[in-house]
Amino acid sequence: MPKVEMQGLKKIYDNGVEAVHDFNLEIEEGEFVVLVGPSGCGKTTTLRMVAGLEDITSGRLIIDEKDVTTMPPKDRDIAFVFQNYALYQHMTVYQNMAFSLVLRRENSNLIHKKVLAAAEILGLTSHLNKKPKQLSGGERQRVAIGRAIVRDPKLFLFDEPLSNLDAKLRNAMRRELLLLHQKLQVTIIYVTHDQLEALTLADKIVCMSMGHVQQIGSPLELYYRPSNLFVASFIGLPPMNLFDVEVKPDRISSPHFEVPLDEERRRLLRDYVGKKVVLGVRPEDIYEHGEIAFRVTNNENLGQSTLVHGFARDQKLVCKFRRWTNYRPGDVIKIGFNMNRIHFFDKETTKAIR
Amino acid sequence: MPRNWASIDKMKYKKDSFAFALAVLGLLANLVYFFLLYKNNHNFFYSYLMGISVIYNLVFMLVVFLSAEEVKAYHRNFSYVLFALSLIQFARIFIYPRLALEAGVISEGINKSLVIWLIISGIFLLLASVRSFWSSTLLKRYLEGKIKFPPADEV
Numbered sequence: 001m002p003k004v005e006m007q008g009l010k011k012i013y014d015n016g017v018e019a020v021h022d023f024n025l026e027i028e029e030g031e032f033v034v035l036v037g038p039s040g041c042g043k044t045t046t047l048r049m050v051a052g053l054e055d056i057t058s059g060r061l062i063i064d065e066k067d068v069t070t071m072p073p074k075d076r077d078i079a080f081v082f083q084n085y086a087l088y089q090h091m092t093v094y095q096n097m098a099f100s101l102v103l104r105r106e107n108s109n110l111i112h113k114k115v116l117a118a119a120e121i122l123g124l125t126s127h128l129n130k131k132p133k134q135l136s137g138g139e140r141q142r143v144a145i146g147r148a149i150v151r152d153p154k155l156f157l158f159d160e161p162l163s164n165l166d167a168k169l170r171n172a173m174r175r176e177l178l179l180l181h182q183k184l185q186v187t188i189i190y191v192t193h194d195q196l197e198a199l200t201l202a203d204k205i206v207c208m209s210m211g212h213v214q215q216i217g218s219p220l221e222l223y224y225r226p227s228n229l230f231v232a233s234f235i236g237l238p239p240m241n242l243f244d245v246e247v248k249p250d251r252i253s254s255p256h257f258e259v260p261l262d263e264e265r266r267r268l269l270r271d272y273v274g275k276k277v278v279l280g281v282r283p284e285d286i287y288e289h290g291e292i293a294f295r296v297t298n299n300e301n302l303g304q305s306t307l308v309h310g311f312a313r314d315q316k317l318v319c320k321f322r323r324w325t326n327y328r329p330g331d332v333i334k335i336g337f338n339m340n341r342i343h344f345f346d347k348e349t350t351k352a353i354r
Numbered sequence: 355m356p357r358n359w360a361s362i363d364k365m366k367y368k369k370d371s372f373a374f375a376l377a378v379l380g381l382l383a384n385l386v387y388f389f390l391l392y393k394n395n396h397n398f399f400y401s402y403l404m405g406i407s408v409i410y411n412l413v414f415m416l417v418v419f420l421s422a423e424e425v426k427a428y429h430r431n432f433s434y435v436l437f438a439l440s441l442i443q444f445a446r447i448f449i450y451p452r453l454a455l456e457a458g459v460i461s462e463g464i465n466k467s468l469v470i471w472l473i474i475s476g477i478f479l480l481l482a483s484v485r486s487f488w489s490s491t492l493l494k495r496y497l498e499g500k501i502k503f504p505p506a507d508e509v
Contacts, residue, residue, distance in 0.1 A: 094367035109360035116363075128367050 003029040003187045004050070004155060009059035011045050011211075019045040021211045023059070027204070030185045036198040037208035038234070043191045046208075047157050050189060051080050064154055076155075079148030083160040085140045087132040087147075093119075094128040097146045111150075118149040121183065122176075138169045142176070149184070158190040162197065174200060195235050199223065207231050224341075229350040232280045232343060238307060238318045241286075244347065245279045247272040252279060256313035257292040262339060268353060269344060277353060280343035283307065283320035290336020294319070296327040359503035365493045369426045373486035377422035377436055380478030381415050384443070387471035388415075391450075394464045407450075414439070418479065425486035428493050436483035443476035 009023040020042040027033050035043035048054040050061060052073030061069045068076050087096050094115055101111040119125045122142045132140055141161055148156055161177075162170045178201055181188060192198055198205050199219040207214045207222060207230070214234075215227040226232035232240045245252040247269045251260045261269065269277070284305075292312050300307040306325045309318050312335070319335060327333065344353040388411045392404075418439055424432035447469050455465040495501050 092367065108364065109358060112360045112364035112367075115367075 003027050003031070003064065004189070005060070005062040006046075006050070007060040007062070009046065009049060009061065010057045011042070011049060011054060012057045019211050020049070023213060025206060025213075025216065027187060027189065030187055032181050032188045032190065032201055032203045033206060034190045034192060034198040034202035034204070035206045035208060036192055036195060036234075037214075039193060040210075041208040042211040043193075043206075043208050044159055047159055047189060047191050050155070051078055051157050052076050053080075077151075077153050078155045078157060079151050079153040080157045081141075081144050081148050081159065081161050083163050085132070085144045085164075087140060087143055089132050092129050092131055093124060093135070093143050093146075096132070096143055097124075097128075097150055100147065100151050114150045114152075115146075118146040121149065121180065122146050136169075137165045138173055141165065141173060145177075145180070154187070156186055156188045158188065160192055161190075162192075162194075170197075177201060195237065199235070207234060209234070225352070225354075226280075226343065227352050229278060229280075229345045232345065232352075236282055238283050238320070240280045240282050240343070241317050242278055242280050242345075243315050244276050246276050247274065249273055252277075254279075254315065256315040259292075259337060259339070265339065265342075265344075272344075272346075272353065276347050278345040278347055278350075280345060281337045282341065283318045284322075285338040285341040286317070286319040286335050287338060288321060288333060288335060290334050292335050292337075294333050294335045296331045296333065297329055299325060299327055301325075362492060362496050362501065365428070365489065365496070370428055370486060370489050371426065373433075373482050373489060374422045374426040376478050376482035376485060377418060377425060380436075380440070380443075380475045380482060381418045381422070383471050383475035383478060384411070384415060384418070387468055387475060390464070390468055390471065394460060414442075422482070425482065425490070428486070428490040430487060430490035430494065433483045433487035433490060436479050436486065440476045440479035440483060443472050443479060447472050 004025075004027040006023055006025045009020060010018070011020040012018050023042075023046055025033070035046060037043050045054055049056050052068070052071065056069050059069070060067060063076065063078075088099065091099065097115045097118060098111045101114065115128075116125070119128055122145060124139070124142055124146055127135060127139060127143075132143065135143065141164075144161070158177075162173050165173060174197060181201075190197075190201060199222075202219055204216065205219055205222050206216050209230050215222055215231045217225075217227075222231055222235050226235060226240075229242065233242060243254060243256075245254045245259075250266065251258050252269075253259075294308075294310050294312050294317065296308055296310040298309050300309070301324055303324075305320055305322050307318055307320055308325060308327055309316075311317065317335075345351065346353055391407075417435070421432045421435045421439065425436065451460065451465045451468040451472070454460045455462065460468070492501070
């Protein structure tokens with residue numbers, strides 16, 4: 001049985017705004033699930049519904065085979081880690097971490113052991129007597145996580161926990177979260193709008209837009225087999241190049257270039273001959289020394305690779321080459337697409353053509 | 355002697371609130387004594403002794419409060435201070451209420467209630483002193499490695 005089941009969850013606010021539509025998801029024990037999507041897509045609302053902080057308009061929420069749809073938050077045995085830490089500023093780290101257990105009236109010696117064990121895992125032992133204001137952002141977030149760990153809850157919910165940290169600290173904390181999950185093997189639902197966090201942390205990603213689930217799958221599935229145009233354009237940095245092409249019997253053509261089709265793709269597109277589809281190609285799936293003329297506008301050297309921006313005739317493209325290039329603005333080079341890695345999407349339904 | 359490792363190790367992160375509370379109760383008992391004294395002693399008004407008495411009581415309560423804050427943080431020296439303050443409370447029984455009674459300034463009943471509140475205050479301060487001495491000594495010895503527990507008992 002799955003650890004968490006969300007069956008047709010829906011959230012309609014009093015003002016009529018429908019924030020989440022028919023959300024269905026099954027989460028297995030120990031799974032790390034990331035809800036990802038742009039701001040306002042309903043991911044935090046979904047998380048808050050799971051926590052019990054938002055009423056569920058319709059649908060069922062089952063945790064450990066128990067229907068908790070209408071259960072108050074305190075009875076759900078769920079730990080919530082907020083973006084802004086939500087630490088008690090007048091308490092020490094130790095007191096912050098022990099607080100929920102004190103409220104539960106647990107034995108003080110047991111509380112002590114749990115707090116020390118969590119502090120050891122999170123590297124907070126030397127900070128236990130400090131107040132939150134004496135800690136860095138990363139340390140504060142670790143305290144917030146520690147406060148969740150000591151409770152030993154059924155489920156951990158993280159609401160954009162790394163958003164307030166600078167880029168370097170965010171990377172470090174991301175690794176720590178990953179190690180923590182490997183060590184504790186707990187079930188986590190994690191909300192972020194940062195696709196890098198989603199791709200690196202998740203066992204399963206739920207990509208959302210406008211309150212609808214767009215795709216559920218592993219990071220690899222979402223990256224290499226996006227189910228629709230939204231997922232294709234949202235996942236990946238820089239995003240996938242997308243442009244309209246016309247399907248011909250043996251090739252695809254656009255006003256800017258033509259690309260011949262192999263047998264497999266001809267079969268795939270046979271129902272679309274004479275129609276327009278959307279071609280998607282990731283920047284790293286474009287190679288140099290192909291057949292398409294490409295005028296460089298600028299380079300972004302990233303060290304191990306270079307992002308080259310430019311135009312194939314009038315079509316704007318971004319290419320990612322695995323070397324340091326020194327193209328100048330105005331240089332014209334030849335590029336080609338890795339045909340095994342290109343994607344086609346139905347122009348009307350926006351769904352992937354498979 | 356604590357029964358297990360956690361009960362002593364947690365002292366590193368928790369304040370000695372019990373000793374603090376006992377000392378504050380001693381302070382409050384003195385406050386009651388203080389109010390009763392001025393409420394019932396009408397001959398005391400307009401005397402220079404009144405000023406001295408008020409200042410003495412305020413300083414006394416300030417020292418008690420500051421000592422209470424210090425014993426909360428396991429500062430052993432302040433358990434000696436609390437001990438001295440408790441002795442002072444007991445000693446005061448034989449100074450002001452007694453002398454005032456003998457001089458006929460206060461009645462027997464008021465004298466009795468003043469003595470009771472001084473005794474209560476002294477007892478609380480004495481208990482706070484003993485408690486803080488015990489806990490601060492225990493923590494000091496633990497931090498010095500003089501108290502050990504089986505490794506299995508530790509986190």
